[in-house]
C-alpha cells in the first residue's frame with residue numbers, strides 16, 4: 001500500500017526554506033536598484049532586532065517595550081570605540097554585544113518577579129533612560145549623536161555601496177539566524193516556552209525560572225544588539241532619534257505581526273514593518289493612517305501572526321528505554337513535621353505532621369478551606385511555611401525554591417490543572433524532565449526522549465504526543481499533569497484533587513494509575529474530596545479540619561472515627577451529610 005509522503009515534504013520545506021530564502025536574497029542584491037537594496041538592508045536590520053526580541057517576548061513571554069535600548073547600546077558602543085579609540089569595526093562587535101548582554105542583566109534582574117503590565121512599564125522606562133542619557137551626555141555627542149563613523153572593511157575592501165552593505169547585513173542576518181536556530185533547539189527554548197505559558201507551574205516542575213528569564217533578557221539583548229553596529233556602519237552616524245519609544249514599538253510589531261516565537265514570522269514581520277511604509281510613500285499625507293489601518297487589519301485577520309510558530313513533532317526514540325530503577329529501599333519518603341502557615345488572622349495549616357513511605361498512598365482529606373492546598377504549597381516550596389520542616393528521603397527541602405524541591409524528588413499536580421497549553425503533550429512531559437536534569441544549553445537528550453515516551457505510554461497518552469495540550473479533553477489533561485510529574489522520576493508524588501470533575505470511568509482509570517505509580521515505589525500523597533476513591537486507594541488517611549490534623553490512620557479506622565464524621569460531614573441536618581456518612585461508613 002502506498003503511504004503518504006507528506007511528513008517528508010514538510011521536513012524538506014522546513015530544511016530547505018532558509019537556504020532558499022538566503023539564495024533568493026543573494027540574487028535580489030544583484031537585480032534590485034540602490035533604493036530597493038537599501039530598504040532590503042533595513043529589513044535585515046529589523047529582522048535581526050526581531051530575532052532578538054523574539055527570544056524575550058516570543059519565547060519567554062516577557063513583554064518588552066524598550067528593546068530599542070539594546071539597539072542603541074550596540075550602536076553607541078561600536079561607534080564610540082571606532083571614533084574615540086580608533087578600533088576597527090570587527091573589534092568593536094564583541095564589545096558591543098557584551099555591553100548589551102550586561103545591560104540585559106541590569107534590566108532583567110530587577111524585573112524577574114514582575115508580571116506583564118509592570119514589566120511593560122519598567123522596560124519602557126529603561127528604553128527612555130538609555131535614550132535620555134545618550135541625548136544628554138557630551139561623550140555620546142548629545143542630541144547630534146555620533147558622526148563620521150568609518151565604513152566597515154572586509155578583506156581590505158570598504159563596504160560603502162548599498163549592495164555591498166546589503167550583503168554585509170545578509171551575512172549578519174544569516175549568522176544570527178543560525179545562532180537563534182541552535183538556541184531554538186535547546187532545552188532552554190522549551191523552558192522559555194513553559195515560562196511563557198505558566199511560570200509558576202514551570203518552576204514547580206523543576207524549571208529554574210529566574211535563571212531562564214534572565215537568560216532570555218541577556219541572549220535577546222545580545223542578539224538584537226548586533227543590529228546597532230550594523231546600522232551605524234550603514235549610515236556612518238548614530239542618531240539618538242533612531243532609538244525612541246516608536247522604534248521599540250516597531251521592533252515589537254515585528255514579532256506581533258510575524259507570530260510570537262516564529263523565526264520565519266520575524267522575517268515576514270520585518271518586511272511588513274519596513275517595506276509597507278515605503279510602499280505607501282505614494283500616498284504621503286495618509287501614510288501613517290494607511291499603515292495603522294493595515295496593521296489593525298493584519299492583527300484582526302491573523303491574531304496569531306502571519307506565520308505563527310508550528311508545533312514540532314516529538315522525535316520518537318526507537319524504544320522507551322528501561323524503567324528507571326525504583327528508589328532504594330527506605331527511600332521515597334516524605335516527612336513533614338510541625339508545618340504551620342498563617343495568612344493574617346487565619347491559620348491555614350497548624351502543626352501538621354505527615355509521613356509517606358515508598359509505595360504508600362497517603363490521602364489528606366477535609367472540608368473546603370481545611371488547609372489542604374496550603375499544606376501542599378508549603379511542602380513544595382511554593383509558599384514559605386511559618387514553621388516546620390519538610391524532608392525528602394532524609395534531605396531537608398523546606399526553604400528551597402520550588403524547582404529545587406522538585407529536583408529533590410517531590411513532584412506535584414495542581415487543583416486547577418496547570419498545563420503549558422500551547423506546548424504539545426510530549427513537550428509538556430519534556431519540561432517535567434527539568435527536575436532530573438537542569439542543563440539548559442543543549443538539545444533534549446536521548447534519555448529525555450526515552451523518558452517522555454515512557455511516561456506517555458505509562459499514562460496512555462502516547463497517541464496524543466503531538467497534540468497541543470490546550471486541545472485535550474478533561475480526563476487526558478489530568479493524566480498529562482501526572483505524566484509531566486512522573487517525568488521527574490519523583491520519590492514522592494503529590495496529587496491535588498486529581499478526580500475533581502472526572503466521570504466514573506475516568507475515576508477508575510485514575511485509581512489504576514495511582515496503583516501502578518505506587519507499585520513503582522513512589523510515595524503518593526493525595527488530596528481528594530471523593531471519599532470512596534480515597535478509602536479504596538489509600539494506605540493511610542490524614543483528616544484536616546481548620547488547619548489541624550484531627551485524625552490519621554488506615555481507612556478502616558478513619559471510617560469509624562466519630563470526630564472525623566462530625567468534622568468532615570458537618571452539621572447533621574445538612575441534606576448531603578447522610579450520603580457522605582454512608583460513603584464513610
Ligand SMILES: Nc1ncnc2c1ncn2[C@@H]1O[C@H](COP(=O)(O)OP(=O)(O)OP(=O)(O)O)[C@@H](O)[C@H]1O
Nearest residue numbers: 343346347348366367368369370371372373374375
Ligand atoms: N493566599 C492566601 N491568602 C489568604 N488566605 C488564604 C490564602 N490561601 C489560602 N488561604 C486561606 O487558608 C485556608 C485554607 O485554604 P486552602 O485553600 O489551603 O484549603 P483547602 O483545604 O485546600 O480547600 P479546598 O478543598 O476548597 O481546596 C482558607 O481559609 C483560605 O481562605
